[in-house]
Amino acid sequence: MEEKRNLILSFESSCDETSVAVIENGCKILSNIVATQIKSHQRFGGVVPEVASRHHIEVITVCIKDALAEANVTYDDLDAVAVTYGPGLVGSLLIGVTAAKAVAFAHNLPLVPVNHMAGHIYAARYVSEIKFPALALLVSGGHTELVYMPKENEFKIIGETRDDAAGEAFDKVGRVLGIKYPAGKEIDELAHQGQDTFHFPRAMENEDNFDFSFSGLKSAFINVVHHADQVGEVLDKKDLAASFEASVVDVLAEKTLKALEKYPVKQFILAGGVAANKALRDRLDCELSKFENVEFIKAPLKLCGDNAAMIGAAGFVAYKHGERANLDLNANPSLEFEWIDE
Ligand code: KG4
Ligand code: ZN
Numbered sequence: 230m231e232e233k234r235n236l237i238l239s240f241e242s243s244c245d246e247t248s249v250a251v252i253e254n255g256c257k258i259l260s261n262i263v264a265t266q267i268k269s270h271q272r273f274g275g276v277v278p279e280v281a282s283r284h285h286i287e288v289i290t291v292c293i294k295d296a297l298a299e300a301n302v303t304y305d306d307l308d309a310v311a312v313t314y315g316p317g318l319v320g321s322l323l324i325g326v327t328a329a330k331a332v333a334f335a336h337n338l339p340l341v342p343v344n345h346m347a348g349h350i351y352a353a354r355y356v357s358e359i360k361f362p363a364l365a366l367l368v369s370g371g372h373t374e375l376v377y378m379p380k381e382n383e384f385k386i387i388g389e390t391r392d393d394a395a396g397e398a399f400d401k402v403g404r405v406l407g408i409k410y411p412a413g414k415e416i417d418e419l420a421h422q423g424q425d426t427f428h429f430p431r432a433m434e435n436e437d438n439f440d441f442s443f444s445g446l447k448s449a450f451i452n453v454v455h456h457a458d459q460v461g462e463v464l465d466k467k468d469l470a471a472s473f474e475a476s477v478v479d480v481l482a483e484k485t486l487k488a489l490e491k492y493p494v495k496q497f498i499l500a501g502g503v504a505a506n507k508a509l510r511d512r513l514d515c516e517l518s519k520f521e522n523v524e525f526i527k528a529p530l531k532l533c534g535d536n537a538a539m540i541g542a543a544g545f546v547a548y549k550h551g552e553r554a555n556l557d558l559n560a561n562p563s564l565e566f567e568w569i570d571e
Contacts (some may be wrong), residue, residue, distance in 0.1 A: 235308045236333065237548065238296065238366060239541035242285045242325030243317025243345045243372070245276045247293040250537035255545025256354055257276035259300030261538040264288045271409050275400065276322075282320035285336035288521035296537075303393045304336045311341040311544025313348060314554070315564030316371065322560035330556050341544045341553045342554040344564055345535075347384055349500040351542035352528035354386055360495040360524070366485050368509070370404060370411065373481075375439045375488050377569060382550045385569040388439020395477055396503045400445040402450050402473055406466055419508050423467030425475040427453060434483050441484060446476050478508045482516055500528040502535070 234253050241248040250261040266284045270276045297303065310328035315322060318333055333340040350365045363378045373396075374389035393401070396413055403412020406419075427447050432442040450473055457464045489497060497520075510527055517525040532539055 235545065235548075236302060236306055237309050237341070237541045237544050237545050238293070238307050238364045239343070239536040239537045240310070240312040240556045241345070241348065241540045242289070242311050242321050242482040243315070243534055244321060244438065245281050245284075246268055246535040247285045247324075248294055248535065248537035249289070249296040250541045252538060252541030253544060254548045255468055255542050256302065258356075258538045258541075260296045262292045262295045262299065262535055263312065263536050264292055267411065272303060273381060274404050274410050275539050278318045280322060281318060285321055285324035289324055293328065293332070304332070307338055309339045309341050309544070309548050311539050311548065312345050312558075313345045314558055315561035316479055317560075317562060319560050319562040320560065323435070324534070326558055326560050327436065330558060334556055339548070340554045340556070340558065341552055341557055343540050343544045343547060344384070344420055344566065345540075346374070346376070346447055346566065347543040347547075348539040349528070350376065350378075350384070350498055351496045351535075351546065352500050352532035352539040353526045354542040355529055355532060355538070357370055357496075357524070357526050358441050359498070359526075362492065362494045363496040363498060364492055364494045365498040365500060365511075366504075367501045368395045368481065368499075368542065370394060370505035372501065373441050373443070374501075375484065377488075377492050377494075378489065382546050384566040386566045387492070388441065388484060389567050392442050392444035392445060393447060394442070395443055395481065396501070398447050398477065399503065401447050405451055405454050406469065411502070413503060413506065416474060419467050419470035420474040420508060421471075422444055423471030424467060424471070425472045426465075426468045427472035429472050429476040431483075434480050436523065439484050439488050441480060442565050443477065446473070457496040474506070474508050478512050481509060482512045485513065486516055494523060496524045496526055496529070499535065502503045502527050502533055505530050505533040527546045529545055
């Protein structure tokens, strides 16, 4: 007899993407609708929370309809609803949480709460089954952290940024170079045409922990550009971008290697918006080749940014483990994984 397929309707609205997906057995995307608001936020140079929530409200019901239609399923075919409830912008999160609760209530479906960062990690599920223990480097616009997963559905932070996230640093430096938000992709492209001639600092690289800091790098970058402006010197944008990127990539790679030495794992996962960075992917490819027993899984480029497919994959695992939320589920803007007990 054919085994019944598990279908999850998943929601993601933590920042500036409204996304709804239908996922089969946690590993097959039947649909993944993503409505981005980037254009509305560009003129402000970053995401404006109030504007973001309003956009989510406008498009969420259309996204649900489109996700079901594209997957060719109805509410009756679904087994569960999964939703990002944190971390993120509270007003944005609330739109997804409220929509998911409404669907779960109206169709009598279990509601599965999902941590957005677990979602980013599970984007890798569309490349390979996750094998434990695993280590993930999560680099996004809001977070930069190393997460150790001793077994399925267990996430422990072993290190994180003490100030700016890596993506945030890309975006802030981009502003100084006159690049539109979000600047990561364009800086990445510029960097590949330049050289690391400025030798910016590599913060915390040699400290005995797995934490990061990018605000000093950002300030050093801004100082160099402002000083050049004042003396009328024209700096090469490509070299500036290459130098900035080299510093970010060096620190991320060094800390990852340290973590892999301390935590022997079967897989290493690179995920989050900044995981799309070519220099970072190439550098880690090269470094990971030295760890014969560690499989390197990169989240697919299309699923590095925020989307509901990754939430459906993480939601399926949480669903199997019996995680359920009631209709009093609230958004938790500062939701965090636990730190590891040492
Ligand atoms: O994960 P994400 O889509 O949203 C958050 O949850 O934050 O990450 C967005 C971030 C932005 O800061 C963007 O500039 C950065 O990812 N990003 C990149 C690249 N593509 C996107 N950073 C560096 N290189 C890239 N190719
Ligand atoms: Zn994200």
